[in-house]
Amino acid sequence: MYIKVDNIKKKYGGREVLRGVSFEAERGSIVGIVGLNGSGKSTALGILSGVLPGEGTFTVDGVDMMRDRAARERTVGYVPQGTPLMEELTARDNLLLWYKKSDMESELERGVLRLLGVDKFLKTKVSRMSGGMKKRLSIGCAVAKRPNVILLDEPTSALDILCREAIADYLTRFREAGGVAVIATHDGAEVGLCDKVYVLRDGVLTAADGGDLSGMLSE
Numbered sequence: 001m002y003i004k005v006d007n008i009k010k011k012y013g014g015r016e017v018l019r020g021v022s023f024e025a026e027r028g029s030i031v032g033i034v035g036l037n038g039s040g041k042s043t044a045l046g047i048l049s050g051v052l053p054g055e056g057t058f059t060v061d062g063v064d065m066m067r068d069r070a071a072r073e074r075t076v077g078y079v080p081q082g083t084p085l086m087e088e089l090t091a092r093d094n095l096l097l098w099y100k101k102s103d104m105e106s107e108l109e110r111g112v113l114r115l116l117g118v119d120k121f122l123k124t125k126v127s128r129m130s131g132g133m134k135k136r137l138s139i140g141c142a143v144a145k146r147p148n149v150i151l152l153d154e155p156t157s158a159l160d161i162l163c164r165e166a167i168a169d170y171l172t173r174f175r176e177a178g179g180v181a182v183i184a185t186h187d188g189a190e191v192g193l194c195d196k197v198y199v200l201r202d203g204v205l206t207a208a209d210g211g212d213l214s215g216m217l218s219e
Helices: 041-049 069-075 091-096 101-110 131-142 161-176 188-193
Strands: 002-012 015-026 029-034 055-060 076-079 149-153 180-185 196-201 204-207
Touching (some): 002 041, 015 029, 015 041, 015 055, 029 041, 029 161, 029 188, 041 055, 041 076, 069 076, 091 101, 091 131, 161 180
Parallel strands (some): 015 204, 029 196
Antiparallel strands (some): 002 015, 002 055
8 A cells, every 4th residue: 555645735815834745655654744733734634534625635556535535435534633522422322423333342342442442431421531532432433444544633642641552552553454644743752653754844844854853742
């Protein structure tokens, strides 16, 4: 599998938020996009996921995910920074919006939902969950269709160490299984998981070096 993001652009009014963002990634890799708050990281992932409109192309093995919605829904999972969950429902009921019941039970017993620890809080309403529980459930919902590519916006921000470790373990296994993960982050631990790191500054994406990351990361 090979992905190519080419010339992604976005304007809000007269302001160019993204000015031709491009990068590539191969099967079994994690790509990090680092930038200060407001640099456009979330906007970039929103465009790649199809949530936001934008210019450019995003191909997976030659198929443009930005123009083929059915292919994107099969291929790409997206975990936004916020919580895309139904607050009044339990974890189980949220999962059933995404999974067939038999598939959900299988994943809870020995698959990704068990790896993320979602099996431990199935009867808890989202409104009563901690931030870590919500994030793990959000990831579980996003990968219901077993995507080959997953986009994550600051997946471990403000979470405790156990939640961070569970998510890092999942991402490592996802990569080992041949998936491609793209993480928008300013967290040093998340950057440590990445095979490639890029810096988004003034709407332009460039390959990172040590100096580029100085002052942008929190541990």
